Amino acid sequence: MHRYICAGCNQEIGPGRFLSCLGSVWHPQCFRCKACGDPISGSQFALSGSDRYHKECYRDLYHPKCEVCHQFIPPNSSGLIEYRAHPFWGQKYCPLHEKDSTPRCCSCERVEARDARFVSLDDGRKLCLECLDSAVMDTHECQHLYHEILDFYEGMNMKISQSIPMLLVERQALNEAREHERDGYHHLPETRGLCLSEEQTVSTVYRKPKASRSNPVGSMRKESLRLRRQCEVTAILVLYGLPRLLTGSILAHELMHAWLRLNGELPELLNPAVEEGICQVMAHTWLESQIGSSGGSSSSSSGGKQKPKSINNDRFQEFFLHQIAMDSSPAYGDGFRAGHQSVVQFGLSRTLEHIKLTGSFPV
Numbered sequence: 001m002h003r004y005i006c007a008g009c010n011q012e013i014g015p016g017r018f019l020s021c022l023g024s025v026w027h028p029q030c031f032r033c034k035a036c037g038d039p040i041s042g043s044q045f046a047l048s049g050s051d052r053y054h055k056e057c058y059r060d061l062y063h064p065k066c067e068v069c070h071q072f073i074p075p076n077s078s079g080l081i082e083y084r085a086h087p088f089w090g091q092k093y094c095p096l097h098e099k100d101s102t103p104r105c106c107s108c109e110r111v112e113a114r115d116a117r118f119v120s121l122d123d124g125r126k127l128c129l130e131c132l133d134s135a136v137m138d139t140h141e142c143q144h145l146y147h148e149i150l151d152f153y154e155g156m157n158m159k160i161s162q163s164i165p166m167l168l169v170e171r172q173a174l175n176e177a178r179e180h181e182r183d184g185y186h187h188l189p190e191t192r193g194l195c196l197s198e199e200q201t202v203s204t205v206y207r208k209p210k211a212s213r214s215n216p217v218g219s220m221r222k223e224s225l226r227l228r229r230q231c232e233v234t235a236i237l238v239l240y241g242l243p244r245l246l247t248g249s250i251l252a253h254e255l256m257h258a259w260l261r262l263n264g265e266l267p268e269l270l271n272p273a274v275e276e277g278i279c280q281v282m283a284h285t286w287l288e289s290q291i292g293s294s295g296g297s298s299s300s301s302s303g304g305k306q307k308p309k310s311i312n313n314d315r316f317q318e319f320f321l322h323q324i325a326m327d328s329s330p331a332y333g334d335g336f337r338a339g340h341q342s343v344v345q346f347g348l349s350r351t352l353e354h355i356k357l358t359g360s361f362p363v
């Protein structure tokens, strides 16, 4: 009589039930799932190479799950599994969440997961709790950071001695102020900062004390301010509610516009790729100088005691650097890359001299 040897345990299979599969025979209890280790009964199982899995276990392992709705990402009309993934965070989600009004954080671009709600800012923007953790909400609070950036300019031998007001504003106020400026070049789709040259009345934001657990953002107070021209630059405006690192990099960007206007002798109209490019170089340089910074130290905290599971502050810094470096727009992205290359090759002061003389980056 032929003797059957189990491919699982190498023991003889005596009388009784056995399975025949993959050209071998098995004790039923030896035919096990590679993932969970339990026997596979029934005729449905998944194979990967010679490894056997329960269908469900295989799906758990290999079928991508959506990080927004936490369901398996459904196949598209051609039967393929198609998902979106953020280029930096790698967050995977169903394509439909781009159209079903799932909120996206206005700072880090991640999409709101169903079980981790974002907070709403008064002007309609959404902010994730990790970005909220170091968000700068109040014009008074932000002055300290503003002075850090001014010191950074002084440290680069680019002291800005005129005193320029710096105000935090809501999105609508920023867009209105932008429309009142003569030179209308700006970052699409969303402007986050502005260097004003015109006399305007601007509505600025302050936070009322005190944020509570039920209202982690706190309530905001607005105040209108008439800006008078004391020099070529009337004010720096920055969107409120953004994390300290992002707020600082926007300030560094806008202060470069200010520096260019105040240190004049520029060609009449600077090519946007040169002007925005060198401003982004300054934002990038400041961000790089913040390695290991504590994040929330000089700004607000969100108030509530419970901290969201925190992504390392360094990851946010990397993200903001990545955003500048990978920007696809001709002015900000190509401009930054050309400016960065020039500064690496010739140094900042020679690059600035060259811009003053020719309106272009040295090559």
Ligand SMILES: [Zn+2]
Pocket: 006, 007, 008, 009, 010, 011, 026, 027, 029, 030
């Ligand atoms: Zn066996």
Ligand SMILES: [Zn+2]
Pocket: 033, 034, 035, 036, 037, 038, 053, 054, 057
């Ligand atoms: Zn299993």
Ligand SMILES: [Zn+2]
Pocket: 066, 067, 068, 069, 070, 071, 093, 094, 097
């Ligand atoms: Zn989903």
Ligand SMILES: [Zn+2]
Pocket: 105, 106, 107, 108, 109, 110, 127, 128, 129, 130, 131, 132
């Ligand atoms: Zn965020």
Ligand SMILES: [Zn+2]
Pocket: 253, 257, 276, 279
């Ligand atoms: Zn700019």
